[in-house]
Amino acid sequence: MTDPFLQIFQLLYRHYGPLNWWPAETPFEVCVGAILTQNTNWGNVEKAIANLKELGLLSPEGIREIETERLAAAIRPAGYYNIKSQRLKEFVEWLFRHHGGKLERMFAGPWQELREELLKVRGIGRETCDAILLYAGHKSSFVVDAYTARLFGRLGLLDGASGYEAIRRRFMERLPGDAQLYNDYHALIVQQSKEWCRKKPCCTGCPLSDLCPRQL
DNA sequence: GCCCAGGTGGGTA
DNA sequence: TACCCACATGGG
Numbered sequence: 001m002t003d004p005f006l007q008i009f010q011l012l013y014r015h016y017g018p019l020n021w022w023p024a025e026t027p028f029e030v031c032v033g034a035i036l037t038q039n040t041n042w043g044n045v046e047k048a049i050a051n052l053k054e055l056g057l058l059s060p061e062g063i064r065e066i067e068t069e070r071l072a073a074a075i076r077p078a079g080y081y082n083i084k085s086q087r088l089k090e091f092v093e094w095l096f097r098h099h100g101g102k103l104e105r106m107f108a109g110p111w112q113e114l115r116e117e118l119l120k121v122r123g124i125g126r127e128t129c130d131a132i133l134l135y136a137g138h139k140s141s142f143v144v145d146a147y148t149a150r151l152f153g154r155l156g157l158l159d160g161a162s163g164y165e166a167i168r169r170r171f172m173e174r175l176p177g178d179a180q181l182y183n184d185y186h187a188l189i190v191q192q193s194k195e196w197c198r199k200k201p202c203c204t205g206c207p208l209s210d211l212c213p214r215q216l
Numbered sequence: 217g218c219c220c221a222g223g224t225g226g227g228t229a
Numbered sequence: 230t231a232c233c234c235a236c237a238t239g240g241g
Binding site: 021022033034035037039040041042043079080083087123124128131147186187189190193194 | 220
């Protein structure tokens with residue numbers, strides 16, 4: 001009997017195939033995208049990132065040197081631009097202070113320690129932190145988001161676990177520590193949730209219909 | 217017009 | 230710990 005966490009992955013993967021996240025050209029672009037997408041539609045983030053590229057700001061040096069107000073104007077389409085411009089600044093300042101402004105250096109050590117350090121940076125919460133570790137650094141740190149909690153809670157697989165760390169632990173205990181698996185799985189959960197779990201007749205054709213308590 | 221989106225930090229009880 | 234709130238744009 002396959003573990004349900006693995007079984008669900010297989011069902012989703014069979015249905016959607018590899019989704020090839022994160023859509024970005026460089027690890028630094030992943031980090032910027034991870035901060036910009038906080039509570040924000042990805043389409044809006046793409047506009048903000050396009051602006052940054054056009055202005056030549058999509059590098060640690062670029063973000064570091066631009067004035068906060070001009071940075072805010074550039075990322076305006078992503079929403080929360082005053083807060084997010086500060087968060088990008090804080091992250092980059094921290095990156096220079098601790099790792100010479102180089103992501104390769106940041107990722108060089110043990111990632112579990114890096115996770116603790118990143119979580120101390122203002123504006124980098126748990127999900128953003130894990131997204132950076134997984135999608136920019138290819139570290140096997142599972143990313144939990146609102147979709148994950150909603151979907152697995154509805155499937156009755158969280159067994160009372162609430163809170164980010166408890167849910168993340170549940171996944172990491174049941175799955176092999178494989179960055180590629182975590183990468184695909186998170187993307188598949190987002191895709192599945194967008195496509196199905198807010199629709200009214202949510203069952204015909206849904207890849208998880210056999211497991212879903214709402215199929216009635 | 218309303219609701220939502222690949223959250224986080226600060227405050228209060 | 231568990232809720233509340235502010236933060237803001239753009240698409241459906």
